[in-house]
Structure formats: C-alpha cells, structure tokens
Amino acid sequence: MFNIAETLHRWCRDARPFALATVVGVRGSAPLPTGTSVAVDAEGNAIGSISGGCVEGAVYELCRQVLKDAGAPRRAWFGYSDDDAFAAGLTCGGELDVLVRRVDPTALPHLGLALAEVVEGRPAAVAQVVDGPEELLGRMLYVDAAGGVHHGTLTGAVRREVGAQAWALLRAGRTARAEIGGDAATCPERLSVLVHVHTTRPRMLIFGAVDFAAALSQAxxxxxxxVTVCDARPVFATEARFPYADEIVADWPHRYLERTEVDARTAVCVLTHDAKFDIPLLSLALTLPVGYIGAMGSRRTHNERLRLLDEAGVREEELARLHSPIGLDLGARTPEETAVSMAAEIIAHTNAGTGLPLSRIAGPIHRTAQREPGTSGRGRTVGVMPGR
Known part of the structure; x- marks a missing residue:
C-alpha cells in the first residue's frame, strides 16, 4: 500500500473512493513483495503495480468490478499460466494472492492519517485483515510511531491484539503477515493480518568507545x-574499531545528544562510566522522549551517579527511567556476553517483558501489553553487569 502512498493520500484528502488491490501472499519467485498495491478510482485512473505487468490487466478489471458492486472484498490467485498465451499469469513462475477491497475515505479517516504520516516521512503501520471471518475481511486499523492505535474498523479484543501485532512489526520496521487469535483469553477469532509498515530504523546511541560498545554495536x-557510537576522544572513535556502527562521532556525548534526532524508539546506552561524561549526558537524556536509557557501571558507580544526578537537579521521576547497572543478569563476563545482556534488557523493556525464563511464568508467551514510550516501570537498579 505504501508504494503508492502519495496518490492514495491525495485521493483520501479529496474523499475519492477507490479500489485497492494488495498482494497479501507470495509463493515462489514473485516480482514484487507482500504489501505492494494497485489502486483504481471511480474514473478508471490506476496507480501502482503488483506484478511488473504480468497480471495488471486482470487486476484492473477486478478493481473496476469491486468499485461497481460496492460489496465485500474479493480474492484472486495468480500463478504461472502456459496453457493459454493470453491468460493472466506470472511468467516468472511465482504465485500471488491478491485481496481487492473498496475504500471510502470518508468511512476510513484513519487511513488518511496513516498516509499523511508516510508522505511526511514519519513511521506508521496499517493492519489489514486478509483471512478470517467474512465480516472482518479487509478491515483496517492504524498504529502510530508511539504505539497509539488510532481509529479503525476493528473493535474489542480483536482491535487490541491486532494493534499489538502492528506495533511490534512497526518497531521491527517490517511489513509482514501475522497470525493471531484462536485464544479465548486474548482474541477468540482466528485471523491473518497483513501489517503495512513504513518506518526508518530505530536508533541506538552508544556513548563510550570501549570494547563493550564494539560488541553492543554489532548486537x-x-x-x-x-547504530551511532559517540566518544569525546577521536583516537578511540574510529571506523576500524567499530565496523558495525552506521555512524561514528567524535564529540562530547551531551553535546552530540543535544543536536541529534531521537524518538520513542531510540535506545541510549551510556558505557563511559566516567562522571565528567555521564552526568551532563544523563541529565539531558532523562528529559528526552526516548524509549530506553541504560548506564554501565558497578553498584558503587551507580550509587555515586545517582547522587551526582540528584545534585544536578534531575527529578525523581526522571531518575526512575534509568536502567543502571545496565543489562539483565545473565552471568555475562566477556564483552560479547555483556552485549547480549544489554540487548536482552532493551528487548524486554521495549516489549514490556519480565526478563524471566519462560519456563517460570504462566500464560501466553506472546502478550499484548505495551509499555508507554519514555517510561520505565522497572525502577532504576534493574539488572547486573558482572565484572564492573
């Protein structure tokens, strides 16, 4: 869908109905990926491609028919065809599962909101039911970059479960299908949902050009x-030492953080464990709407850091956002093991996980709970960093 976002946004803004044909399943060597769409308006104007030309004519006619009938969504399956040289088929030998539905922008204002975000270059996800009960087929909802589920045509437990799946895929930056439901405790309906995702990669800001930073940048x-690695010492902040970093910055950490862009998905990892860097950096970071803030150091370093941050005027509720010592208790010793410990805590915090072994907890493995961006809920002494 987002491959034709600009045109769809304009049609939604003009309240122009259209038929939307979307690739909801791919098998074999199909020319374009799942989530790719074609749209046709009531005047016959078409935008987009789902097959590079092989089946466009058939899809166009199906869109025109759906617009004319104004009925339920329709499915079409296109595979390789060699019996009839003029039949609609994929010469590449792949197969496409296509869902076609009529869209009335006045009845789906959330779709216009999502398309506006995409056109402006901001992250957004639209979840669309592609398999399930007939009355739910084709229904949508929109999830924004903060995890907020905007108005859609799904309700109740289905809305919550679909919203959680869409939020997870938005964080991962991946358009994909998700199978949900069939569980009376969460979502009784068994559904297959295609989540269209538009996003930039989330950022991980690592401060301190140390061995632990090299391992964490790879993770x-x-x-x-x-991944950005920042250190005030140019001799240590080099590409040779951090081959997995996307960006390496030689500057004072707090000065770089002041000028760089962050959002609710950003993870800030402070590995300098040196007060002259840590205190100004954390004093700023704890006021920003980032998703995770962790700092390395022993418990003694942690306690002294809290004292200095308190003296610097950092409020109690801001200090509660700090994960220090950084990481989960995995018994880590090496930089690589420690990086897994830190990454595991970031994953657990992002997904509101407990960090406990699954064998020790009851209930569904995949839960729908979401953490509010910029909050902790774990206190400020979560995790252990062995050897520090």
Missing amino acids: GRFLGYR
Whole structure:
C-alpha cells in the first residue's frame, strides 16, 4: 500500500473512493513483495503495480468490478499460466494472492492519517485483515510511531491484539503477515493480518568507545537498529574499531545528544562510566522522549551517579527511567556476553517483558501489553553487569 502512498493520500484528502488491490501472499519467485498495491478510482485512473505487468490487466478489471458492486472484498490467485498465451499469469513462475477491497475515505479517516504520516516521512503501520471471518475481511486499523492505535474498523479484543501485532512489526520496521487469535483469553477469532509498515530504523546511541560498545554495536545492528557510537576522544572513535556502527562521532556525548534526532524508539546506552561524561549526558537524556536509557557501571558507580544526578537537579521521576547497572543478569563476563545482556534488557523493556525464563511464568508467551514510550516501570537498579 505504501508504494503508492502519495496518490492514495491525495485521493483520501479529496474523499475519492477507490479500489485497492494488495498482494497479501507470495509463493515462489514473485516480482514484487507482500504489501505492494494497485489502486483504481471511480474514473478508471490506476496507480501502482503488483506484478511488473504480468497480471495488471486482470487486476484492473477486478478493481473496476469491486468499485461497481460496492460489496465485500474479493480474492484472486495468480500463478504461472502456459496453457493459454493470453491468460493472466506470472511468467516468472511465482504465485500471488491478491485481496481487492473498496475504500471510502470518508468511512476510513484513519487511513488518511496513516498516509499523511508516510508522505511526511514519519513511521506508521496499517493492519489489514486478509483471512478470517467474512465480516472482518479487509478491515483496517492504524498504529502510530508511539504505539497509539488510532481509529479503525476493528473493535474489542480483536482491535487490541491486532494493534499489538502492528506495533511490534512497526518497531521491527517490517511489513509482514501475522497470525493471531484462536485464544479465548486474548482474541477468540482466528485471523491473518497483513501489517503495512513504513518506518526508518530505530536508533541506538552508544556513548563510550570501549570494547563493550564494539560488541553492543554489532548486537544493535543485528536487531535492526541504526547504530551511532559517540566518544569525546577521536583516537578511540574510529571506523576500524567499530565496523558495525552506521555512524561514528567524535564529540562530547551531551553535546552530540543535544543536536541529534531521537524518538520513542531510540535506545541510549551510556558505557563511559566516567562522571565528567555521564552526568551532563544523563541529565539531558532523562528529559528526552526516548524509549530506553541504560548506564554501565558497578553498584558503587551507580550509587555515586545517582547522587551526582540528584545534585544536578534531575527529578525523581526522571531518575526512575534509568536502567543502571545496565543489562539483565545473565552471568555475562566477556564483552560479547555483556552485549547480549544489554540487548536482552532493551528487548524486554521495549516489549514490556519480565526478563524471566519462560519456563517460570504462566500464560501466553506472546502478550499484548505495551509499555508507554519514555517510561520505565522497572525502577532504576534493574539488572547486573558482572565484572564492573
């Protein structure tokens, strides 16, 4: 859908009904990925492509029919066709599952909101039911970058579960299908949802050009973060030492943080454990709407850091956001193990996880709870950093 966001946004703004044909499933060597869309308005104007030309004519006619009938969404399956040279088929040998539905922008204001965010370059996700009960097929909801579920055409437990899946995929920056429901405790309906995602990679800001930072930058890159390593010492802040970082900055940490862009998905990891860097940096970071703030150091370092931050005027509720000592208690010793410990805490915090072994907790493994951006809920002494 977001491959034609600008045109769809204009049509929504003009309250112009259209038919939207979306690739909701791909098998084999299909030319374009899941989530790609074609749209046709009532005047016959078409935008987009789902097959590079192979089946566009058939999809166009199906869109025109759906607009004319103004009925329920329709499905079409396109595979390789060699029996009839003029039949609609994919010459590449792949197969496409296509869902076509009529969109009335006046009845779906949340879609216009999502498209506006995409056009402005901001993250957004639209979840669309592609399999399930007929009355739910094609329904949508919009999730913004802060995890807020905007108005959609889903309600109750279905809305909560779909919203949670959309938020998880938005954080991951990945358009994908999600299977949900079938559980009376969460969502009784069994659904397959396609989540259209538009996002930039979340940021991981690592302060302190140390061995732990090198390992954490690799873990952050693996998790999909855009990683920046910052240190005031140019001799240590080098590309050779941090090959997995997307950006390396030689500057005082607090000065860099003042001028860089952050949001509710940003993870700030302070590994300098030196008061002359830590205190001005954390005093600023704890006032910003970032998702996670952690600081390395022993418990003695942590207690002294809290004292100095208090003297610097940092409020109690701001201090409660600080994860220090950084990381979960994994018994980590090496920089690589310690990086896993830190990354695990970031994942647990982002997803409101307990950090406990799954074998020790009851209930669904995948929960729908979401943490409010910029909050902690864990106190300021979570985790242990062995050897520090």
